[in-house]
Amino acid sequence: MTQLKYDPTQMAQLMQLIHAESSGETFEKITIEKVAIGKRIIERLPKIMEEISSFEPNSVLIVTDEAPIKRGTAVLKDEIAGVFQEKGIQAELLTLAADSTNLLHADMPAVTKVQTDIKQGMGIIGIGGGTITDICKYASIRSQKEDPDMAEIPLIICQTATSGSAFGANQAVIFKDGVKRTLKARYPDVVAVDLDVIASAPRNLNLAGFGDMSGILISSVDWYVSNMLGMSDGYSELVVNIMQDAGRALLEVDRAVHDMSPEGIEMLTKILIMMGIVSSMGFGTAPISGFDHMISHALDFEGLVTNRRLSLHGAQVGLGATYASVAYNFFVNEFSPEKIDIDRCYPAEKEAFKEVENRFRHLNPDGKSMDEIWLHYNEKLSQWKENRPLFEKFLKEWNKPGGPKDQIASKLMPAEKIIESLFSSGNPTLPEDLTPPISPEQMKFAFLNARFMRNRFIMADIIGFAGMMDDTFWQRVDAEVRRILTAKRS
DSSP, rough: OOOOOSOOSHHHHHHHHHHHSTTTTOOOOOOOOOOEEEEGGGGGHHHHHHHHHOOOOOEEEEEEESOEEEEEEEEHHHHHHHHHHTTTOOEEEEEHHHHTTOOOBBBBHHHHHHHHHOOOOEEEEEEEHHHHHHHHHHHHHHHHHHHHTTTOOEEEEESSSOOOSGGOOOSEEEEEEEEEEEEEOOSEEEEEEEEHHHSSSSSSHHHHHHHHHHHHHHHHHHHHHHHTTTTSSSOOOHHHHHHHHHHHHHTTTTHHHTTTOOOHHHHHHHHHHHHHHTSSSSOOOOOOOOHHHHHHHHHHHHHHTTTTTOOOOHHHHHHHOOOOOHHHHHHHHHOOOGGGGGGGOOOOOHHHHHHHHHHHHGOOTOHHHHHHHHHHHHHHHHHHHHHHHHHHHHHHHHTTTHHHHHHHHHHOOOHHHHHHHHHHHTTTHHHHHHHHHOOOHHHHHHHHHHSSSSSSSOOHHHHHHHHHOOOHHHHHHHHHHHHHHHHHHH
């Protein structure tokens, strides 16, 4: 099995490697002090907390959800509380309740609840997946910002499944008016991964991490195009190298993840944490989150406003990567700049607002969420108009040797390879494969409207501005996904 060149469990060496290969680039400081992956990690948590700073907590707040998290046959929440109490450290348990669809959301009410329970001199232990992690990261930094007298709050995240990349990131994805927003938060001081806990997690949670990471096979293209057109806040070849290293490793562990082998799970865990770090190096989540994630955000939006139970984030991202990979391969092979009406690519604000309204108002009659969507999409639209000369250059040079088409094609993996890897890992690859399943119409909505969900430019925006992102395009993409899977299953 391939070893990661950029390994987060070797934090000192990782920092040295990043510095050596940075070519003068500056990145945000990585403040994670330790990534501990192995068996029986839980028993070491008090010692690990002592090692991360001179701060010695007199109590810890254990934040979790209602899910029955196990390590073997033992209840993990009770085990962790007992470990700290044996060391004379008071342990308080805060269990955040799910909503009517039996899901906990990282939203402001949950953040406020954690803030309310944080006391002076307390450390936080977050036990769970990405939702708990994001709530804890945002609540702890918000507490310190709102209360200048609040002492530093040590934060340990106990990852209980390989479900996403939030564990190693300094951002938090928080719902605002029904729309997911990525907000600046903080790094955990420690990410602790007990492999016995991971092995005891529901299989679908572990598989979801593979789905989440499949997004890096798409997002590098989106990030490159965004940078080329002046729509991103920066670009780094080092970060791309880290992503490619992780992508190669990911594709090699699809069967190992499917079989839940210890080696496969450990490698997936490392990739997830490393990609969380990548998303926090000064470029936001753009390096690891593109069309694939925005499809997931659109599914979340549609599900929340219709009170539909949502699927796991990573599972949705994997499904998004499936459809995005086909769409992008179609685009690169079929795009003809000479057929583009350049003026049509730059709609007037009134016209663009009407389009957004037509796409979303039926799901949100009071307009609150639609207004939130328009606010951020309009920001992207304004920047897009300001950079029109770069798009004109993009069109002019599209077919030149070494031009945009060649550059994008070199970074775009064949759709068959991405889809086959997701299938081999056991991840959903069709709308009806999700848990709970969604209809092709719901997937069509997400696919066609994902580009409106965030102020982030992706190659799907070009497809949309060019007038190609329509029902016919969707039907072709859906048919090709099903063709590839039929061939794989046979």
